[in-house]
Each structure stands twice: as C-alpha cells, then as structure tokens.
Amino acid sequence: MKQAVDINGKPYNRVLLISVLLLGSFCTILNQTLLATAFPVLMKDFKISASTVQWLTTGFMLVNGIMIPITAWMMNKFSSKKLYLFAMITFLIGTLQCFLAPSFNLLLIGRLIQTIGVGVSMPLLQTIMLTIFPPEKRGAAMGMTGIVIGLAPALGPTLSGWIIDHYHWRDLFGMIIPIVVIVIVLAFFFMKSVIPLSNPSIDILSVILSTLGFGSLLYGFSSVGNDGWGSKIVISTLILGIILIALFSRRQLKLEHPFLELRVFKEPVFMIAAILSGVTNMAMVGAEMVIPLYIQNIRGESAFHSGLMLLPGALVMGAMMPITGIIFDKYGAKRLAITGMFILTAATAPFAFLTETTPILYIIVLYAIRMFGISMVMMPVTTSGMNALPEKLITHGTAVNNTFRQIASSIGTAILISVLTNVTTSKLPDKTMLKTTPLAYKEGATTATLSGYHAAFLVAIVFGILGLTISLFLKKNPVINKDAGKEEAGQ
Missing domain, CATH: 1.20.1250.20 (MFS general substrate transporter like domains)
Incomplete structure (x- = not known):
C-alpha cells in the first residue's frame, strides 16, 4: 500500500494512527457495560433505589444516541485529530469525575460527560477506518473496528464483576484513567486529520429536533422494562419521539445541506x-x-x-x-x-x-x-x-x-x-x-x-x-x- 497522506498531503504512519484510535475507542466503548455488576454496590454506598441507579445506563444510552447524529456534522466541520482529542479529553474529564464523585448526582454527571466522548469516538473510529483504506480493503479494516465495537462491551460485565469482587467500584474508573492519559499523549503525535472537511453550517432547529426526538424515543424504549408498554410515560415519550423524528427527517430532506443526510x-x-x-x-x-x-x-x-x-x-x-x-x-x-x-x-x-x-x-x-x-x-x-x-x-x-x-x-x-x-x-x-x-x-x-x-x-x-x-x-x-x-x- 502506498504512503498514507493526510488531508494536507503530509505523510503519516497508518499503523500508529490505527493503534491509537483502537486503544482509545476500546476504553470509551468498554464503558457501555462496565457498570453492569456494580449497581448493587452503588445502591448500598449512595443509599439509592434500583430505578435511580439505572440512570447510569439509561443516561449513557440517551446521550450516546443523541450525540451520534451530531457527530456527523462535527466530522465534516472539525479536523479528525482535533475531534478525537476532544472526545478523549472529554471522556477523561468524565472518568475523573466518576472516580472522585462524592455523591450519586455527581457520579451521574460524570457518566454523562463520559458519554459525550463515547458518542463522538465510536462513529469517528468507523469513519476514519473507511476513509483511510480503499474500498477493496475496508472489510479487513472494519474487522479490526469490530474487535473494539463487539469485544469491549462484551468484556465489561466480566471485568466489572471481578473488580467489584476484589477491589472498590471506583477502580472501575481508576484503571482506565492512566490508559486514556497515554492515549491522549500519543494522539497529539500520531493522530492526523484524514477526513475531508466541507465546513457545513449548523441548523439549530435540526439539532433541537434530533436531540429531543432521538432522546425521547430511546427513553421510551428504555422505560418499557420497568413500566411496561401501557405506561403513560412510555406511550407519550414514544409518540413524541416518533413525531419529532418525522419532523426532523422531513426537514433534512428539504435542506440543501442537511444536518444529517438521510x-x-x-x-x-x-x-x-x-x-x-x-x-x-x-x-x-x-x-x-x-x-x-x-x-x-x-x-x-x-x-x-x-x-x-x-x-x-x-x-x-x-x-x-x-x-x-x-x-x-x-x-x-x-x-x-x-x-x-x-x-x-x-x-x-x-x-x-x-x-x-x-x-x-x-x-x-x-x-x-x-x-x-x-x-x-x-x-x-x-x-x-x-x-x-x-x-x-x-x-x-x-x-x-x-x-x-x-x-x-x-x-x-x-x-x-x-x-x-x-x-x-x-x-x-x-x-x-x-x-x-x-x-x-x-x-x-x-x-x-x-x-x-x-x-x-x-x-x-x-x-x-x-x-x-x-x-x-x-x-x-x-x-x-x-x-x-x-x-x-x-x-
């Protein structure tokens, strides 16, 4: 394969870029399921109910779902190097807050900050891999991506169970902090801007419709397990989500430069x-x-x-x-x-x-x-x-x-x-x-x-x-x- 060059025509080391990208993304995506077995301990430590602690998962899923469409705009607006550093630094700030959180509310806020980093890093990983490899080699490239996207969440429950049994729940976050710091340092040197930019303007109404629509829909489905399909909250949030997403979709199809190209x-x-x-x-x-x-x-x-x-x-x-x-x-x-x-x-x-x-x-x-x-x-x-x-x-x-x-x-x-x-x-x-x-x-x-x-x-x-x-x-x-x-x- 010929020498890889970034969007400015400067050569870079593809192997080192991919290694940094995969390691950082593994840390962020692992967090989707890392608290799987920690809920009983957290309920005891913070004296909270099962429905309250569940927000650590529900909130994570909601913010992640909301961030993914926004990331499409961000990837066309900002250089992939800056965007990756933003994702990893944001994730580090959230992880530090979770590690030090003296109360459940601050733990939840830290968790949501983490999720902003995850919501940016996951689509960015896939887009970069699809961009830097020619179409006939993308299968192998996406196979490497699949290791992270498929394996990291699957390892979460086992890893968290072992740590909860042998150490403190804070160590679930503490063990990730040094790895993320190393990733950020390496990213300064080895991450390059490889996704072509189009500098799109942002349509505020699209952002609002996307955020409220996908957030409402995901919240509705996540509430079914506890409240059932007949719950007024479930029905109302699902209906609201569907209406707002329909309005969002209609607007995207009318805009010359849509926020999300449907x-x-x-x-x-x-x-x-x-x-x-x-x-x-x-x-x-x-x-x-x-x-x-x-x-x-x-x-x-x-x-x-x-x-x-x-x-x-x-x-x-x-x-x-x-x-x-x-x-x-x-x-x-x-x-x-x-x-x-x-x-x-x-x-x-x-x-x-x-x-x-x-x-x-x-x-x-x-x-x-x-x-x-x-x-x-x-x-x-x-x-x-x-x-x-x-x-x-x-x-x-x-x-x-x-x-x-x-x-x-x-x-x-x-x-x-x-x-x-x-x-x-x-x-x-x-x-x-x-x-x-x-x-x-x-x-x-x-x-x-x-x-x-x-x-x-x-x-x-x-x-x-x-x-x-x-x-x-x-x-x-x-x-x-x-x-x-x-x-x-x-x-």
Missing part, C-alpha cells in the same frame, strides 16, 4: 445493510440481556459468573471479526450474512427449551456459536452498505447506521424484556398458594419464569429468521460506489 437510504444496498445490521443487533443485544437473567435467576449464579459464562462468546466474536473482514473483501457480504444469520438462528432455537438443569457448558457453547454467527454478519454487512456510498456521504452513512443500530438495540431489548415479564406474570400461580402450599407455589413460580424465558427466546428466533430473510436481498458481489474509484458490481 438520502443515503436512496441507495438500496445501504438501506438493506442498515436494516439487517439493526435486526442483527436486536437479536444480539436482547439475548445478551435475557441469558444473564436466566443464569442468575434460575441457576442462582452471581452476576460475575454469569458475565464469565458469556466471555468465551465475546472472545470468539473478537477473534472472528478480522477473519470475516478479510473474507468479505474477497467474496462480499451476501454468503457471509446468510451463513451467519442461519447459525445465529439455529443456535438461538435451543434456548427456547431451557430447563432448570440445562448444563452450563451447553449454554456457554451455544452462546459462543451465536456470537460466531453474529461476527459473520455485523461488520461485513455494515462495510457493504458503506462501500455503496460516495466518499462525501461516509460520515453521514456512519452516523445513520449507528443511530439506526442504537434504536434497534433499544427496541429489541424492550420487546424481549417485556415479553419475558408479561409471560412470567401471566403464568404465576395464585399468591394464596404461598401460604397454603409454599413448595407448590415455588415450583409454579419457577415454571412461570422459565415460560417467560422460552417466550423471549422464541421472539429472538423470529428476529433471526427476519434477518436471514433480509440477507437474501444482499448483492452477491461487493458493491463499490463509482465515486470510490471502482465500477459497481452486479448480482
């Missing part, structure tokens, strides 16, 4: 890839929530051990991401996606028949097979969609794809958790049995809970079948937009 959906390859990526995320994230609940509630394992059981699956996905990226560069996404979705669906089916005595090793292996299937779909499909766009729309394509995936994850989780809750509740034995025949009530409650898990996994199977069906519409050969330097390949 015309990327006019490219059929991108649209199919975005939908399939979203459905895959629904299948992955929803099941990632339900499986640990089964392991903890039915099998009586700790949060740490439940996270540990999912670790082999995370490692399988991390190991496979670069391999599937290389395969994509040679053969395209269609065969990979069909095979991956079939494996994902087939490996999900046995979870619909879990019992109290299902061997733990069986669950670990099945989950690893699911993640193997997901690794064949996630990054190859995303890359195929991006390759179909002209270079000038890569930043918008990345933002649209990430926003779509974030919303799909929230929808998938909300659906599975609500199905699990509703089926379990409907099948619970009469509470009078608790006094008359407590053993029979306990047995009935366990059966009801298992029925809830079975129903949730049946829905996850439906997600898998839906994804498998959509994957049939992908192009057989790689599709590369003419603006990216190659002619389009047909089916």
Whole structure:
C-alpha cells in the first residue's frame, strides 16, 4: 500500500494512527457495560433505589444516541485529530469525575460527560477506518473496528464483576484513567486529520429536533422494562419521539445541506445493510440481556459468573471479526450474512427449551456459536452498505447506521424484556398458594419464569429468521460506489 497522506498531503504512519484510535475507542466503548455488576454496590454506598441507579445506563444510552447524529456534522466541520482529542479529553474529564464523585448526582454527571466522548469516538473510529483504506480493503479494516465495537462491551460485565469482587467500584474508573492519559499523549503525535472537511453550517432547529426526538424515543424504549408498554410515560415519550423524528427527517430532506443526510437510504444496498445490521443487533443485544437473567435467576449464579459464562462468546466474536473482514473483501457480504444469520438462528432455537438443569457448558457453547454467527454478519454487512456510498456521504452513512443500530438495540431489548415479564406474570400461580402450599407455589413460580424465558427466546428466533430473510436481498458481489474509484458490481 502506498504512503498514507493526510488531508494536507503530509505523510503519516497508518499503523500508529490505527493503534491509537483502537486503544482509545476500546476504553470509551468498554464503558457501555462496565457498570453492569456494580449497581448493587452503588445502591448500598449512595443509599439509592434500583430505578435511580439505572440512570447510569439509561443516561449513557440517551446521550450516546443523541450525540451520534451530531457527530456527523462535527466530522465534516472539525479536523479528525482535533475531534478525537476532544472526545478523549472529554471522556477523561468524565472518568475523573466518576472516580472522585462524592455523591450519586455527581457520579451521574460524570457518566454523562463520559458519554459525550463515547458518542463522538465510536462513529469517528468507523469513519476514519473507511476513509483511510480503499474500498477493496475496508472489510479487513472494519474487522479490526469490530474487535473494539463487539469485544469491549462484551468484556465489561466480566471485568466489572471481578473488580467489584476484589477491589472498590471506583477502580472501575481508576484503571482506565492512566490508559486514556497515554492515549491522549500519543494522539497529539500520531493522530492526523484524514477526513475531508466541507465546513457545513449548523441548523439549530435540526439539532433541537434530533436531540429531543432521538432522546425521547430511546427513553421510551428504555422505560418499557420497568413500566411496561401501557405506561403513560412510555406511550407519550414514544409518540413524541416518533413525531419529532418525522419532523426532523422531513426537514433534512428539504435542506440543501442537511444536518444529517438521510438520502443515503436512496441507495438500496445501504438501506438493506442498515436494516439487517439493526435486526442483527436486536437479536444480539436482547439475548445478551435475557441469558444473564436466566443464569442468575434460575441457576442462582452471581452476576460475575454469569458475565464469565458469556466471555468465551465475546472472545470468539473478537477473534472472528478480522477473519470475516478479510473474507468479505474477497467474496462480499451476501454468503457471509446468510451463513451467519442461519447459525445465529439455529443456535438461538435451543434456548427456547431451557430447563432448570440445562448444563452450563451447553449454554456457554451455544452462546459462543451465536456470537460466531453474529461476527459473520455485523461488520461485513455494515462495510457493504458503506462501500455503496460516495466518499462525501461516509460520515453521514456512519452516523445513520449507528443511530439506526442504537434504536434497534433499544427496541429489541424492550420487546424481549417485556415479553419475558408479561409471560412470567401471566403464568404465576395464585399468591394464596404461598401460604397454603409454599413448595407448590415455588415450583409454579419457577415454571412461570422459565415460560417467560422460552417466550423471549422464541421472539429472538423470529428476529433471526427476519434477518436471514433480509440477507437474501444482499448483492452477491461487493458493491463499490463509482465515486470510490471502482465500477459497481452486479448480482
């Protein structure tokens, strides 16, 4: 590969730039799930309720979802070096505040500051990788990105469980601080401005509609687990979110220089890839929530051990991401996606028949097979969609794809958790049995809970079948937009 040059024509070391980018992004994305097992300890330390501590996750998700569309504008307005330094310094400030927080309110504020850095760094990572590599090598490049995006959140629960068991919850943040400081120092020397700038003006009304619309929609779906679909808050926030996003979308299609270019959906390859990526995320994230609940509630394992059981699956996905990226560069996404979705669906089916005595090793292996299937779909499909766009729309394509995936994850989780809750509740034995025949009530409650898990996994199977069906519409050969330097390949 010829010498890499930045937007000013100056040469730079591509390997060092990528290394700094991946290390920093790993730290930021790891934080999505790093507090997974710390909630009970935080509730005890700060004397707060479960619904209050949940804001550390809900707030993180909301700000992240809001920041992703804004980042598309920022990437076209500011140099990628300055933007990356902004993301990492903001993340460091938030992490320091979390580490030192004397109260829950200050911990939450620190968490939200962290999330601004995450919301910028994740789309920036993908856009830079798509920009500095030619289309025919983007599969391998996005495979490396997939290691970070897929592996970091999956490692969070296991790592946090181990630290909570052996150290203090503050160490969850303390261990990251020196690494982020090193990343910032290295970024000053090795990060370069590589994304072409167009200096767009900002449309304030678009920012307001985007922030309130996506924020309201994500809040609505995140509230379903606790409040149910019939809750006035859930219904009102979902309706408000849909209305504001519709107004936002209408405005973007009328603006000559939109805040977020939604015309990327006019490219059929991108649209199919975005939908399939979203459905895959629904299948992955929803099941990632339900499986640990089964392991903890039915099998009586700790949060740490439940996270540990999912670790082999995370490692399988991390190991496979670069391999599937290389395969994509040679053969395209269609065969990979069909095979991956079939494996994902087939490996999900046995979870619909879990019992109290299902061997733990069986669950670990099945989950690893699911993640193997997901690794064949996630990054190859995303890359195929991006390759179909002209270079000038890569930043918008990345933002649209990430926003779509974030919303799909929230929808998938909300659906599975609500199905699990509703089926379990409907099948619970009469509470009078608790006094008359407590053993029979306990047995009935366990059966009801298992029925809830079975129903949730049946829905996850439906997600898998839906994804498998959509994957049939992908192009057989790689599709590369003419603006990216190659002619389009047909089916």
